[in-house]
Amino acid sequence: MKGLTKDRLWAIAVLTPSILLLAIFVYGFIGRTVYVSFTDWGNDPAQALALNPIIKWVGLANYQELFTGFLQGRFRQEMISTIFFTVFFILGCLGLGLGLALALDRNPKGEALWRTIFLFPMSLSFIVTGTIWRWMLQPQGGVNQLPAAFGGKPSTFGWLSSTDSVLKFDWNLLPIITAVVVAIVMGVIAYRAFASGQRTRTIVAAASAAVLLLWAVFVAPNLKMLPAPEVHGFNLALVGIVIAAVWQMSGYTMALYLAGLRGIPEELREAARVDGANEIDMYRRVVFPLLAPITLSAMIILGHISLKIFDLVYAMAGPDNTFASVPALNMYLTSFRQNQFALGAAIGTILLILVAFIIVPYLSSQFRTEESH
Amino acid sequence: MSKVQFKKALLVAAALAVTTSAAAAGKLEIFSWWSGDEGPALEALVKLYKQKYSSVVVDNATVSGGAGTNAKAVLKTRMLGGTPPDSFQAHAGQELIGTWVVANRMEDLSALFKSEGWDKAFPKDLTALISSKGGIWSVPVNVHRSNVMWYNPAKLKAWGVTVPKTWPEFITTCATLKSKGVAAPLVMGENWTQQHLWESVMIGTLGAQGWQNLFSGKLKFTDPRVVGAFTTFGKVMDCANKDASGLSWQQASDRIVDGTSAFNIMGDWAAGYFTTTKKLAPGTGFGWATSPGTSKVFVMLADSFGLPKGAKNRTEATNWLKVLGSKAGQDAFNPLKGSIAARIDSDLSKYNTYSRSAATDWKTNKIVGSMVHGAVAPESFTSAFGAIIDQFAATKNSAGAAAAAQQLAVKSGFSK
Numbered sequence: 001m002k003g004l005t006k007d008r009l010w011a012i013a014v015l016t017p018s019i020l021l022l023a024i025f026v027y028g029f030i031g032r033t034v035y036v037s038f039t040d041w042g043n044d045p046a047q048a049l050a051l052n053p054i055i056k057w058v059g060l061a062n063y064q065e066l067f068t069g070f071l072q073g074r075f076r077q078e079m080i081s082t083i084f085f086t087v088f089f090i091l092g093c094l095g096l097g098l099g100l101a102l103a104l105d106r107n108p109k110g111e112a113l114w115r116t117i118f119l120f121p122m123s124l125s126f127i128v129t130g131t132i133w134r135w136m137l138q139p140q141g142g143v144n145q146l147p148a149a150f151g152g153k154p155s156t157f158g159w160l161s162s163t164d165s166v167l168k169f170d171w172n173l174l175p176i177i178t179a180v181v182v183a184i185v186m187g188v189i190a191y192r193a194f195a196s197g198q199r200t201r202t203i204v205a206a207a208s209a210a211v212l213l214l215w216a217v218f219v220a221p222n223l224k225m226l227p228a229p230e231v232h233g234f235n236l237a238l239v240g241i242v243i244a245a246v247w248q249m250s251g252y253t254m255a256l257y258l259a260g261l262r263g264i265p266e267e268l269r270e271a272a273r274v275d276g277a278n279e280i281d282m283y284r285r286v287v288f289p290l291l292a293p294i295t296l297s298a299m300i301i302l303g304h305i306s307l308k309i310f311d312l313v314y315a316m317a318g319p320d321n322t323f324a325s326v327p328a329l330n331m332y333l334t335s336f337r338q339n340q341f342a343l344g345a346a347i348g349t350i351l352l353i354l355v356a357f358i359i360v361p362y363l364s365s366q367f368r369t370e371e372s373h
Numbered sequence: 374m375s376k377v378q379f380k381k382a383l384l385v386a387a388a389l390a391v392t393t394s395a396a397a398a399g400k401l402e403i404f405s406w407w408s409g410d411e412g413p414a415l416e417a418l419v420k421l422y423k424q425k426y427s428s429v430v431v432d433n434a435t436v437s438g439g440a441g442t443n444a445k446a447v448l449k450t451r452m453l454g455g456t457p458p459d460s461f462q463a464h465a466g467q468e469l470i471g472t473w474v475v476a477n478r479m480e481d482l483s484a485l486f487k488s489e490g491w492d493k494a495f496p497k498d499l500t501a502l503i504s505s506k507g508g509i510w511s512v513p514v515n516v517h518r519s520n521v522m523w524y525n526p527a528k529l530k531a532w533g534v535t536v537p538k539t540w541p542e543f544i545t546t547c548a549t550l551k552s553k554g555v556a557a558p559l560v561m562g563e564n565w566t567q568q569h570l571w572e573s574v575m576i577g578t579l580g581a582q583g584w585q586n587l588f589s590g591k592l593k594f595t596d597p598r599v600v601g602a603f604t605t606f607g608k609v610m611d612c613a614n615k616d617a618s619g620l621s622w623q624q625a626s627d628r629i630v631d632g633t634s635a636f637n638i639m640g641d642w643a644a645g646y647f648t649t650t651k652k653l654a655p656g657t658g659f660g661w662a663t664s665p666g667t668s669k670v671f672v673m674l675a676d677s678f679g680l681p682k683g684a685k686n687r688t689e690a691t692n693w694l695k696v697l698g699s700k701a702g703q704d705a706f707n708p709l710k711g712s713i714a715a716r717i718d719s720d721l722s723k724y725n726t727y728s729r730s731a732a733t734d735w736k737t738n739k740i741v742g743s744m745v746h747g748a749v750a751p752e753s754f755t756s757a758f759g760a761i762i763d764q765f766a767a768t769k770n771s772a773g774a775a776a777a778a779q780q781l782a783v784k785s786g787f788s789k
Contacts, residue, residue, distance in 0.1 A: 043784075044786075045471055045472065045475050045476070045751060045753055045785070045786060046475040046476060046477075047476070048472075048476060049449065049452060049453065049472060049473065049476040049478065050476040050477055050478070051476075051477070051478070070776075070777060070780055071757065071777060071780055071781055071784065073760070073764060073777075074760040074763075074764075137619075138619060139616035139619045139620070156615075156616075158615065158616050158618075158619065159619075160618070160619050161615075161616045161617060161618040161619035161620075163615075163618075163763075163766055163767045228773075237618075317618070318563055318564075318618075319442075320563060320564035320565060320759045321563065321564060321618045321763075322564075322759065322760045322763040322764070323618065323763060323767075333756060336445075336446045336449060337442075337445070337446075337752055337756040338752060338753045338756045338757060339449075339472060339752065339753060340753065
């Protein structure tokens with residue numbers, strides 16, 4: 001055989017173990033989890049931990065239970081919570097990270113020291129961060145006592161213990177809301193494509209926006225996921241967790257941005273200045289566009305951390321505070337406390353799909369750019 | 374082979390034989406979540422066991438974590454992996470039955486109960502709680518009481534209120550206290566302590582029989598009486614602090630000591646906290662009463678050990694269980710743990726003031742099991758019930774919470 005040179009044989013020999021391990025311990029287990037999520041393992045307590053459990057195929061019943069079952073309101077709240085958490089966490093990290101990076105980019109005194117200080121929280125584990133912030137956010141603790149230090153009244157805000165929520169909506173309206181939001185996005189895409197003269201793209205995007213809107217107006221109101229209205233919203237108990245997470249990861253975002261800023265050649269800035277751009281214009285038209293790929297990478301890294309977050313929430317709010325809970329926590333409790341392995345596997349699969357939404361487009365775009373090089 | 378070498382070889386062989394025979398004399402692996410404060414109590418039991426069976430090597434496998442949250446997860450992986458410990462700790466009652474007995478993983482201990490005379494040593498109500506399908510499944514080591522209301526006697530006097538005897542009375546007292554400037558007459562902590570409170574309100578409103586019927590499926594959660602009890606629970610919660618989910622039970626107890634709140638419903642491990650950690654005298658530094666409406670009822674929870682099928686050292690494990698159930702074993706363990714003996718013939722002189730009063734009630738009161746601590750409901754119910762309480766705390770919708778609880782009960786298999 002011509003292809004099997006010594007070099008290639010070596011490559012195969014060296015790669016095989018990790019390919020095998022990956023195939024079994026990552027993809028094999030993913031496959032097994034997805035399979036379990038289609039069964040009824042654990043729905044009958046007598047079979048959950050039996051020596052040879054009788055496990056039946058139930059198709060999508062577990063998923064249906066999670067999204068429309070009367071008892072799974074906790075899971076639905078967690079889905080909403082995790083989306084809010086992700087949005088605020090990413091916005092917080094990007095905003096704070098960019099701000100810090102811009103400040104450090106102007107080479108203040110002791111820049112290296114500041115950089116280390118800002119980056120330092122990242123070296124802690126989420127459990128440590130969570131424990132520290134849990135103490136500081138106690139009802140009578142640190143943060144709430146701050147106003148007293150300046151002669152004010154101590155705050156009584158329940159950082160982790162609040163039971164209030166804002167931006168409330170009925171779960172039954174979720175299909176309509178989703179359809180309208182996607183339709184608006186499609187509309188924007190269509191408009192942009194129209195402006196840049198891409199005909200097919202305009203037509204496809206506009207048509208799908210129209211279909212979605214029609215569906216939202218005529219079909220969705222007749223859909224009823226739950227028999228009774230179920231209100232979900234952004235739980236204020238998550239605010240404390242968002243703060244702790246931003247504290248931990250914004251230094252890292254700063255490092256990413258700083259690398260990006262340092263990568264912008266000085267000539268470009270000088271050219272902009274020569275062309276008469278003031279500072280603000282230079283940032284708006286030169287620096288920020290060049291930082292866009294950094295923002296994308298940061299969003300992806302932060303996004304997948306936030307979707308599967310478990311330890312921080314566990315350390316800060318404990319496993320039983322449903323107002324500050326996330327799907328990963330529920331997956332653990334459902335599987336290992338309630339012994340409902342199939343339902344837990346379904347939650348795990350949903351999390352995997354959520355993360356895939358973020359990771360897969362990124363990976364494919366990476367591959368494309370690598371190929372084009 | 375020279376002569377010396379041969380002798381050496383013989384010696385080694387002999388030594389090997391000795392060690393293997395020592396190993397054959399027995400090993401016992403016990404699995405629990407008793408570490409930290411409870412460690413010495415377990416040590417006392419192990420010591421007692423070693424006095425009787427000195428040749429047995431005891432492997433004390435503990436996985437720390439309150440109420441066994443971590444230990445139970447480890448136990449599940451071990452059982453599923455086919456290497457069960459010889460004997461493991463579990464909350465007595467449905468927590469063990471609903472998880473392991475229904476899965477056919479435990480041995481029936483009825484014969485042991487008969488031969489050791491335990492069917493007479495333990496109260497009948499207790500034996501009923503740890504039995505199902507005609508078998509008895511674990512040996513209770515200790516007993517804690519869940520329905521206790523703690524207060525600060527000096528503070529109650531200053532406020533001019535007395536200990537309420539029923540829940541409606543409690544709500545009246547609460548209004549009085551609020552008018553005197555006590556913002557939260559009742560203090561509660563994180564989610565499980567709220568379930569703990571719910572349990573006391575339910576038993577205080579439905580009575581012991583109603584509570585038993587609720588978990589045997591005879592009484593539905595959607596019954597108007599239960600819905601009404603949920604409403605009472607809502608009113609009781611209105612008396613409580615708003616930052617509950619941020620507090621541990623110890624922090625909640627602290628608010629009784631410092632007089633921020635008047636009452637706290639907590640299990641009797643709080644007595645140990647008040648006396649040992651807070652150095653308060655029982656009766657004067659802190660006071661207690663049965664929670665409202667439950668005066669002749671003992672809501673119990675117990676730790677117990679069972680015998681899993683496929684235990685490697687079955688004889689040693691059985692001997693371990695015999696020590697646990699014996700009078701000497703229970704009286705060695707419980708004074709250190711701060712609980713009372715499950716047996717009714719224990720030597721009260723070894724116990725502290727609070728425990729003596731609890732032990733007296735243990736013999737005379739009607740005994741029912743606790744839900745939140747795993748005696749009357751399986752894990753699938755208790756673990757998911759927390760979300761219902763949280764939901765109720767936010768909405769105060771009694772009918773909705775009752776309907777959700779009923780559906781959960783059906784799913785957990787004890788109601789129809």
